[in-house]
Each structure stands twice: as C-alpha cells, then as structure tokens.
C-alpha cells in the first residue's frame with residue numbers, strides 16, 4: 001500500500017515536530033476523490049468503458065495541482081499516494097499550489113491516437129466543473145504529454161466557453177506553454193545536487209562520477225545537465241540494456257544509438273545488463289525510470305554514495321533503512337524531482353499574466369527555487385538529525401500545518417489590519 005507507506009513516513013516526521021494527530025490526519029486524507037467512467041467508441045465501432053480518477057488531495061496553499069497518467073496498472077491507492085506526494089512537493093518547493101493526481105486505467109499502446117484523444121476529452125468532460133486555473137490545474141504524467149494537454153485545453157474551452165490556458169500546464173509552446181518545461185525536472189535535480197555540494201557537508205564532497213537509470217525525458221535532461229555541470233557520466237541504462245565507460249560516455253552518441261536502434265549500447269563501450277547499472281561503484285546514482293527501482297532486495301548491493309530519486313518513489317520504503325544503515329544518502333523525490341512542478345507553476349503564472357518569459361529567465365528562476373528548497377531541507381536535517389527525506393517532510397509540514405490550523409490565514413488578516 002503506497003499511500004499508507006507515505007502517510008506513515010509523514011506521520012513519523014509530524015511526531016518529531018510535535019504536530020497533533022488530528023492535524024496530521026487532516027493533512028493525510030485527500031479532500032476529494034472522484035471516480036469517473038469514460039465511455040469510448042473504438043475505431044472499429046466497439047464500445048468500451050474506462051475507469052479514471054482525480055484525487056484532489058488538498059488545496060490549503062493554492063489550487064489543486066498534479067498530472068494525469070494513462071496506465072494499465074494504475075489503481076486508486078497509487079493515485080492517492082501520488083496526490084499526497086504532490087501536496088508535499090509543492091510545499092517543499094514553496095509554490096502556491098496544493099496537490100492532486102489523475103489517472104485513466106488504459107494501456108495506451110493498444111489504442112490509436114484518435115482513441116486516446118477521445119479518452120482525454122472524455123476525462124475532461126466528466127471533470128470540467130472541478131477544473132480551472134484557480135481550482136485544479138492538471139498536467140501531463142506517465143504516457144500523457146503536450147498533445148494530450150492540447151486536447152484537454154480544447155475540450156475544457158468547449159465545456160466552459162472560454163479558452164483558459166492557465167487551467168492546464170505542460171502545454172505546447174504554441175498553446176501558451178512555457179519555455180524550459182521539458183528539461184525542468186532533470187535540470188531541477190541537477191540544481192539540487194549542486195546545492196547539496198555547495199553545503200560543504202562531507203557526504204556531498206567530491207561527487208564526480210554518475211550513472212543514470214532511464215533515458216527518457218527526465219533521465220536525458222538530468223544526464224545533459226550533469227554533463228554540462230562537469231560531472232562525469234560513466235553509465236546509463238534504458239528499458240532494454242545499459243552501457244558503461246569509466247572514462248566517460250558521450251551522451252549525444254548514446255542518444256543517437258537509442259534513436260537509431262532502440263538500445264543505448266554503443267560500439268567500443270562495455271555493455272551492461274540493464275539492472276547492473278544500479279550496483280555500480282559511482283558517486284551518484286540517478287533514478288529516472290520506474291518506481292521501486294531500489295527495494296530491500298537490491299539495496300544491500302548498491303555502491304553509490306548518493307542516490308538522486310528523480311522517479312516518484314523510485315526507492316521503496318523498505319529499502320530506505322538499509323541504505324541509511326550503509327551510509328548512502330537518498331535525495332528524496334519530493335525535493336529532487338520538484339523542478340517539473342516548479343516550471344508548471346511558472347507556466348501557470350505566465351498564463352495568468354499573459355506575459356511570457358525567455359528560457360534563460362525560466363531556468364534561472366528554476367535554479368533559484370531548487371536552491372532555496374534544498375537549503376531549507378538541509379537546515380532542518382541538521383537541526384533534527386534526520387535524513388533528507390524526513391527533513392523534506394518537515395519542510396512540507398512547516399508550510400502545511402499553519403494552513404490547516406488557520407494560522408496562515410490569521411497571519412494574513414493580522415498583517416493587513
């Protein structure tokens with residue numbers, strides 16, 4: 001039960017901060033869970049009904065915010081967990097959003113583009129009255145992307161009679177999207193790592209060699225950002241295999257191989273079985289592929305000093321004590337991969353302003369947000385002697401608890417008087 005594991009970890013941090021159980025319970029339970037049935041007429045005329053969800057976890061700090069995934073194995077527990085993580089992530093990044101997540105149970109590989117468009121539109125039709133720039137702002141997630149968002153924006157416009165780009169993020173540039181959204185999660189992770197190195201703590205000193213699991217959007221941009229920042233990329237893996245060169249890999253050559261053959265193996269370099277990458281003796285292991293890539297089973301074999309958790313729950317709860325015991329630092333997902341939602345926030349802000357920023361402005365503001373979030377997490381980790389995940393939960397709590405207790409609202413009223 002993923003939701004229960006996250007709730008338990010949050011409860012643990014809350015206890016350490018002395019937050020009362022009633023407040024913790026309010027922070028954990030989602031405010032609203034909506035289940036929808038989406039009717040679909042297939043291209044060949046068959047009728048199907050697909051199950052979907054939107055979990056609006058909380059809007060204590062701003063509109064609900066979170067992606068929509070299309071996946072055959074998704075269930076309500078997973079959506080609830082991801083929605084809770086979004087509430088925490090937005091609080092850690094200190095952006096004015098709550099948390100939400102949406103999903104449709106579908107295997108997109110078995111459907112035509114036209115069918116997927118009808119599913120995306122059907123999902124929005126069912127939920128239109130609950131979405132909007134000041135109420136709930138979806139984004140792409142696993143197996144959805146810019147094009148899905150463009151269908152959704154259009155469907156939402158038809159349902160409401162208004163083109164409202166701020167109701168969705170992760171849109172194409174031509175439809176009021178933001179520069180810098182595509183590399184945001186990967187580059188954001190790099191900014192976190194650099195900020196950690198900047199603390200001078202012994203755990204983050206002299207980080208040089210890097211292995212990256214997963215070369216999709218997040219993994220590729222993390223690898224690119226790390227290469228540009230002077231780290232040495234010594235191994236990468238993708239769904240089928242991996243490749244290693246202790247002298248340093250050329251990322252563009254690897255990507256060219258992946259595009260040409262579907263595999264990352266390149267001539268003259270050591271081939272790796274896919275999961276061997278997880279056990280390499282590197283300074284930094286970047287997880288940017290699947291959830292539960294590291295579990296209690298393989299955690300004893302990990303040799304990296306630092307794990308950058310860019311995939312949500314890429315390290316399972318039962319692996320964490322093993323890694324901690326072995327002195328391996330895990331930079332938690334709600335900090336490491338917050339760059340995506342930070343630039344989503346910038347996209348929303350640009351939409352509301354009707355004024356668009358250059359890419360270098362977006363990326364500099366992203367770095368600044370990620371540096372600020374990392375600094376506060378490190379500060380609380382030092383103050384309370386916990387690891388970075390516990391400290392990240394504490395940062396989320398210090399921003400969410402006043403909103404639950406009404407303290408934040410009281411402060412606003414008092415300062416306005």
Ligand code: NAD
Pocket residue numbers: 142143185213214215216217218219237238239240274288289290291310311312337340341
């Ligand atoms: P993606 O689909 O673009 O890339 C995933 C990559 O991982 C693919 O290249 C796939 O071939 C590879 N892969 C799959 N299984 C693998 C395995 N067992 N070993 C190695 N590689 C494997 O997805 P993405 O957008 O890059 O997202 C990656 C992760 O980051 C997901 O967990 C996602 O939830 C998380 N995330 C993404 C964003 C974002 O902005 N895209 C934001 C926050 C979190």
